[in-house]
Amino acid sequence: MVDYDYKVKCASERQKVEDEFEYEGCKVGRGTYGHVYKARRKNSDGREYALKQIEGTGISMSACREIALLRELKHPNVISLQKVFLSHSDRKVWLLFDYAEHDLWHIIKFHRAAKANKKPVNVPRNFVKSLLYQILDGIHYLHANWVLHRDLKPANILVMGEGPERGRVKIADMGFARLFNAPLKPLADLDPVVVTFWYRAPELLLGARHYTKAIDIWAIGCIFAELLTSEPIFHCRQEDIKTSNPYHHDQLDRIFNVMGFPQDKDWEDIKKMPEHPTLMKDFKKSSYVNCTLTKYMEKHKVHPDSKAFRLLQKLLTMDPTKRITSEQAMQDAYFMEDPSPCPDVFEGLPIPYPKREFITDDEPTNDNEKSDNASKATGGNDQSSSHGQPPAKRVRVMQPNTNNGTMVSNEYQRNVHGMPGNQGQQHSYSSTQSTQGTNSTVYGQTRF
Template identity: 45%
Template structure:
């Protein structure tokens, strides 16, 4: 990786507060204080993902490598923009800088659920958000990429800080688990079997599949669709912790939650289920009737919206609807029609911004505390501007050159 400029991160971005935290590190909201040419510009904000500091000789996190490698090639209105990459040798941390979005679906859904008088999200908003998510995922799948971690907190939505025609726009984020697949389609095998947060994890994964396809993204979208309609997760199971060498324990509680709502699948309905490692345990369970229509009352049984939901939540991944076909579904041709602005009124943002936690001097060391100092000592970090996006693959992507970092 080449860097053609030397500049302190604090000279470009001033941290405002923390907006997220995960196993990889922290995410901050920051003020963009300079443009690429070094001139002052009107106030704008970015999201800065700081990966945990690395020890000398350890190299950069494979998760970060994967995210950079994919996002530098992606250019789509419904995919988050990676605008900068900075490697700070002083605090031995890698920073990925993204265009900022005021909201995520998790907070938007909570807004409807937590009110003293909860009310449903407007169908125009539901339909527009779903339509945009499907467009973004269709773009990824057309370019041989599976996201593998779709959930409401990873779906960002722009707010009133953007121009009117860019408000209420989905930005799919967090590509740390994303990976390439090939055509003709060959199922993926993963050494790390745990992909997708458990509430949004497809049944083939829950039943121990070591081979899977892009259909896992569509199941997650089905779960998100139901959550947009009802303002609460559809399948809320308890995750069983991995112990010892068991990388993929049977998530019995989560699969039970699914069976109780969709009914237990039969071998006739899903022939491949008989070959899944955990099916021998699940097949003896009680048969339940499908009560999905009772859980998503915002979609009338027999309506086009309910039909689309059932196609997204199809047990058999070979029969599950694709993103391309979902976009052609009659649900999106009926009123209210979806638009690229999810808000009912583009001049009114009915949702609170993502919460920003004040910086903690005891935890947020390094660049993040530069907001309270006039400068920093130490070595100058290296940065590079992102290159112009190259055309994506029109056929199956060539295999990446093997390195000591496993691209799984």
């Protein structure tokens, strides 16, 4: 039994969120996970933080996993957990993160609205390429350390606003992440349904028991297509059903309408999928003979001969054993051609996206409100399909950059700094090396 005096001493020394931070009236999101606040330290260090208060009394298994993983993971493109606060009086748990002003869900939504209103948005020519490269870099780090994210979607890809990490991508929401190096049982037994609906790989929809890191790659392919077109590529109108059965007819139908029905020669192991008999009973191959990714992307002005399209094909390969890896994707010809990926995705240009708005507890909590205001500052989100996002279901060594002492990943130095046309020149993750002004284009109207 713990000594009473020792407990009192620990309680008196324990730091309290309300003593350390100003956050009242600065709520930027709420959902099933709890609430997220934009916060500043009371000692005014000038930095902005995201305080995620986990709902309920005590701490859930999902939060435990997220905390345990984030305490070990350190990479420029993975959200950084700064501190955990435990409030014993009301049994609340607070997670402190760096604050991200933007996320891909809001960015894509902004461009979709601009396109509908025929209002061009000026962004750097390599905006999409820089976003994709940094996503791949972060996922490669996770996969190299035997971590599956399992819930990649635009809402969980953050982009830092003004500040020392301006324009840097951060992968967030590790609540569904799992170590896969030595599972005691198949992950499918632990979590039959993972990955938010529209970003769920076909092998998951067909009930694969031993899925791999290829499920994250498929989700990245979906995000890449959405960045290129401003539309979710596998948008399924039916709501996600609350069931442990991974098979879903309408979502598979949407994939086949874009990709075509998978041929046995292209995916030999499809016959081994648990739901293959159901698939053959529910679908007719002849219904999808004229459906191809080429036709879909051409409708959105993405040329089939472009390097962007060829990389997209590799990311959205139906057979998971043939799907490209994150490391292979980072070395793809798409990233070798000019313009090269940039550590500041905005490249020093003015950021066109509005900042997050504060919300109040007396605002309505319908799906539209959740979509507009749910915080992705720390990856927690409740998104509505009516706004283009499906309903949520709920170590590599770093080495210092010798130019300025910042930490830069080995892959970033090898694949960006050493790219053809760069002559091996060094750039840090700081925005101070950004190109100004002329290297811009209109998002959604570039011919890739």
